[in-house]
Amino acid sequence: MIRLSKLADYGIVIMTHMARGRARQHATHDIAEATQVPAAMASKILKTLVRTGLLASNRGANGGYVMTRDPAMITVAEVVEALEGPIALTSCTEEGETDCGIEQLCPTRTNWQRINDAIRTALAEISIGEMATAIPSAFMVEDDNSDHQVSRPPMAKLA
Amino acid sequence: MIRLSKLADYGIVIMTHMARGRARQHATHDIAEATQVPAAMASKILKTLVRTGLLASNRGANGGYVMTRDPAMITVAEVVEALEGPIALTSCTEEGETDCGIEQLCPTRTNWQRINDAIRTALAEISIGEMATAIPSAFMVEDDNSDHQVSRPPMAKLA
């Protein structure tokens, strides 16, 4: 059912939390507590987020993690890709998989590209900054079209 | 890495093939052969596509499967949902999961909705009909912005 791995899921939650927090620097422990993400898990995620450059770390006592960029400049797509690798919906678009055997009927290939692009774009259009803006009170900050938080679409289960 | 299950992957390939084929009715065997999808697998997929109403079946000798709708009227999203259930990126949006524990910091919830919507929309904007139109010769049919098949974006592996 096309779902994000928990890793990416948590990742976004964590980044969102860090973006919202007034404190610049956050220690793993605090983040875990605040987000309810299991500490070990949070740690793992934070580490890889550092590796991919979305976070910076200060080691040693009083250490912690800091965002390297303005949350508004970090897209959800980036976080997802940082944690689960490139967003590619189908195996046929994966690197090195040139020999899918069905080359002839594979105009589809290019269309798959379209699908991938579409999704990536969708994910790239939402920033962590936006995610961090509190919604219940409904203050959309730097957002233009304001229908999304109202519509809770049926989400069509099957047909 | 956010990927479609092989089920949905194959599903789209199969639907695309059926849309392209001049023959109205297709038998499992032929479909499997043409698409390179393992026969048993194809069979399984076809069955569920019938159950969800995207295909109709004729049983018995000379039987086979038929699309119930104009391919242009069937979206990729439908096929995906038919095969892997509702498109919901994160567990927190799944039905009945109201007790995510972190209700307070969960303005995020509504933002997840946005993400889900974005993706679903992306997938809903591409029809099987479009998928079926041959691309290599680059005849974009009912499409407006024509940069997607040209741009093979870096697909940013990690950072």
Added chain:
DNA sequence: TTCAAATTGGACCGAATTGGTTCTATTTGT
């Protein structure tokens, strides 16, 4: 200088999901 608080990196494991097969029943044309 020594200790404690942090991050780092990796190995590791159980469980769930996935991709795929197989078998039996049923339907239908010839």
Added chain:
DNA sequence: ACAAATAGAACCAATTCGGTCCAATTTGAA
């Protein structure tokens, strides 16, 4: 009556995933 199809379900191996744990390193402070 037989063969060609679909229907439906159970079943299995293997990968992936969510999660934990541990040893190493860095750094501030007593």
